[in-house]
Amino acid sequence: MACANVTHTHHRKTNVPLVHGAKLANYLRPMRVVSLVPSWTEFLHDLSVDVVGQTKFCVRPPEAFRRVPRVGGTKTADVEAILALKPDLVVANLEENDREQVEALQEALPSSAEVWVSDVRTVRQAWQSMEELGQRVERSHEAQRMTLAIQENWGEPKPLVAEAGYAVWRAPWMVAGHDTFIHDVMRWWGIGNAVAPDLPGRYPTLAQEDVHGLRSADTWLLPSEP
Structure with a gap:
């Protein structure tokens, strides 16, 4: 019996309330994500998320850097360019991005979209944020698997040398x-x-x-x- 090749893609419906005002529509489509944080951009691509916009400093992975539209720098994001991409989620960081630009995005985006802002100051907070972002982009299982692999690789804190x-x-x-x-x-x-x-x-x-x-x-x- 011949078997067709099937690609499993994460989708969601609209017009049903989700977290932080994000809504589902009457049709299926992948979540559209704009990332303003290079480290999170690489993580999102590793999760096979549909990143539709990223900064000029998001150089990894190289293939995505060549393909994905750029929306300015980490502190010089082009708000209008981001809005034109119609994202469901914008990923930002408290330390890395300009607060006024992040607030402008929060004001300008429709209620169906959200801005997720991370504030990572410890290794354990980074792992927690990886799992949280995985939930936001509907990749919880993949994010947990990656986090666990990193935790196993890093082990426990080392003695001061x-x-x-x-x-x-x-x-x-x-x-x-x-x-x-x-x-x-x-x-x-x-x-x-x-x-x-x-x-x-x-x-x-x-x-x-x-x-x-x-x-x-x-x-x-x-x-x-x-």
Whole structure:
């Protein structure tokens, strides 16, 4: 007996109330998602979500970067371009995106759509947010499976073996403070934060002499950007 190839796609109906005012229609269609957060964009593509718009910094996966329309930067999102894509869900982050732009989107989007804003400051919060976003895009099982795989790979927090500073910006020098996701990831892998915990702000600004004065740092960690 010949068997037809069947592709299973997650769909939803409209005009039935859903969470946070999102509604289902009288017809079936995939959820349309715009992501303004590079890390969440990659996660959404891994979940096979229909990402219809993303920022110019959402470079992974490369195939999606070439294919998916870009809607500006993480802090310079094009609100009109996003609205034109008619998203059901816009994914944002409290730290990474511009608050005024996020609020403008919340005001301009129809009641059938929502803006989901994450605020991740610890490793465990990241895992919780992965599962929450998976629920939002109707991929709960896949998100839970990915989260569990990461948890098994990371194991438990490691003993402290080194001290390091983590610079997030130059001119002026800005470093990751203690109330940040970066700090928690470092600590998880046994790397203490050489930046004093009492410095003001989550990303303190340091003068050049202050950077040289962090003598407890065994090394400095630098992101690929900037």
